[in-house]
Amino acid sequence: MSSHDPAQTRPRRFTAAGPLTGRIRVPGDKSISHRSIMLGALAVGRTRVTGLLEGEDVLSTAAAMRAMGAEIERLDSGEWVIDGVGVGSLLQPQTALDMGNSGTSTRLLMGLVASHPITATFVGDASLSKRPMGRVIEPLSRMGADFTAAPGGRLPLTLRGLSPAVPIEYRLPVASAQVKSAILLAGLNTPGVTTVIEPVPTRDHSERMLKGFGAKLEVDVEADGTRIIRVTGEAELKPQVIDVPGDPSSAAFFVVAALLVPGSDLVIENVGLNPTRAALFDVLRQMGGHIEEVDRRDVGGEPVADLRVRASALTGIAVDPAVVPSMVDEFPVLFVAAALAQGRTVTTGLEELRVKESDRIAVMRAALELAGARVTETEDGLIIDGTGGDPLPGTAQGAAVATHLDHRIAMSMAVAGLASQAGVEVDDTRPIATSFPVFEHLLAAATGTA
Ligand code: S3P
Numbered sequence: 001m002s003s004h005d006p007a008q009t010r011p012r013r014f015t016a017a018g019p020l021t022g023r024i025r026v027p028g029d030k031s032i033s034h035r036s037i038m039l040g041a042l043a044v045g046r047t048r049v050t051g052l053l054e055g056e057d058v059l060s061t062a063a064a065m066r067a068m069g070a071e072i073e074r075l076d077s078g079e080w081v082i083d084g085v086g087v088g089s090l091l092q093p094q095t096a097l098d099m100g101n102s103g104t105s106t107r108l109l110m111g112l113v114a115s116h117p118i119t120a121t122f123v124g125d126a127s128l129s130k131r132p133m134g135r136v137i138e139p140l141s142r143m144g145a146d147f148t149a150a151p152g153g154r155l156p157l158t159l160r161g162l163s164p165a166v167p168i169e170y171r172l173p174v175a176s177a178q179v180k181s182a183i184l185l186a187g188l189n190t191p192g193v194t195t196v197i198e199p200v201p202t203r204d205h206s207e208r209m210l211k212g213f214g215a216k217l218e219v220d221v222e223a224d225g226t227r228i229i230r231v232t233g234e235a236e237l238k239p240q241v242i243d244v245p246g247d248p249s250s251a252a253f254f255v256v257a258a259l260l261v262p263g264s265d266l267v268i269e270n271v272g273l274n275p276t277r278a279a280l281f282d283v284l285r286q287m288g289g290h291i292e293e294v295d296r297r298d299v300g301g302e303p304v305a306d307l308r309v310r311a312s313a314l315t316g317i318a319v320d321p322a323v324v325p326s327m328v329d330e331f332p333v334l335f336v337a338a339a340l341a342q343g344r345t346v347t348t349g350l351e352e353l354r355v356k357e358s359d360r361i362a363v364m365r366a367a368l369e370l371a372g373a374r375v376t377e378t379e380d381g382l383i384i385d386g387t388g389g390d391p392l393p394g395t396a397q398g399a400a401v402a403t404h405l406d407h408r409i410a411m412s413m414a415v416a417g418l419a420s421q422a423g424v425e426v427d428d429t430r431p432i433a434t435s436f437p438v439f440e441h442l443l444a445a446a447t448g449t450a
Pocket of ligand 1: 031032175179203328329
């Protein structure tokens with residue numbers, strides 16, 4: 001039976017609690033954790049990783065890399081050690097690769113397999129099986145890989161890789177770090193120069209980490225901001241010691257909760273602040289949020305700081321669509337902040353949100369409405385008229401927000417529950433474990449209800 005059998009959902013009502021205070025530390029960055037395991041598995045020798053996110057998505061990546069020959073182990077100290085097979089030496093997996101809920105695992109691993117002489121079948125849960133894979137199938141087919149996918153380019157999908165693959169120059173038609181990364185990873189085992197042209201910058205963890213592992217990778221930035229990324233294959237990767245910074249996308253839920261719950265004064269330690277990820281914090285500051293960076297430093301080649309967040313009166317704004325890629329996962333929780341702000345918040349340019357773990361525009365509209373917020377859905381965003389700081393009414397008895405197997409909907413509406421009169425009932429909290437297994441524990445600790 002699937003772990004997401006509807007008969008086994010784990011509903012919970014999140015209710016107003018005390019202010020959020022003290023110091024917390026959120027788990028490691030999900031994007032960086034996936035990449036640490038993948039590149040560690042492709043290096044020759046032993047990579048060591050501390051601070052790895054031990055969420056279901058990252059564990060799916062680890063299981064897949066084991067199935068293709070890498071040795072991956074968690075030590076009692078919490079450190080992970082990865083003995084890689086070397087670029088070009090991935091083994092044929094003996095069974096289908098179960099990607100669970102994880103789009104990042106699926107798309108990046110498709111890139112890896114595409115330039116190896118192996119065949120792999122990818123399967124996933126109901127949410128992942130609805131998500132479009134055509135965006136990676138298209139460029140990887142140009143490199144020579146062959147695909148059989150479910151209708152609409154979806155999972156389950158079988159990929160036959162080609163070695164040697166053909167290097168391509170590819171201009172990204174959608175702003176997607178997953179598509180960019182899939183092509184760059186395929187390029188590692190492809191003789192010659194594989195080029196990705198990125199008109200709108202997206203998270204650059206793959207580029208940073210590939211350089212760290214010793215790949216020949218160059219990035220040129222044109223006058224209009226277009227990035228041209230070239231990787232030369234066949235690469236030889238050297239094992240690394242990696243310290244994964246805290247995930248800004250996980251910190252986001254606590255930042256918004258502390259802004260909304262009166263009396264809060266919370267420090268979130270060790271938050272990754274890569275500029276291609278951190279736009280939410282700037283947007284919240286524009287809305288009047290008190291978010292202070294303390295002790296800015298470098299961890300694992302990424303900028304990091306502790307964030308001190310104090311309860312604040314927020315004002316609605318029009319969010320600049322140019323920032324969307326650098327906070328693409330943070331809109332659900334921004335919508336919650338907007339629902340409590342003074343005045344109107346308008347978001348545009350969010351088409352990509354419709355193909356995340358759920359259709360985050362439609363699902364958040366329905367969820368916030370059920371909690372009593374005033375929300376209008378447009379084709380590419382939401383318009384939200386805030387309460388001016390008053391708590392939301394909350395969901396009625398017997399009415400639960402539908403999360404559609406989407407961890408970020410569950411956590412965003414948990415935050416809404418903290419800022420509500422009657423609380424917010426969430427239909428299923430299990431998906432939270434994909435990215436933030438200790439979320440409920442940290443929430444109890446920060447609100448003094450542990
Ligand atoms: C990710 C890229 C983003 C993001 C996802 C993680 C990554 O997806 O939404 O959670 O690690 O590369 P897209 O590339 O589809 O925008």
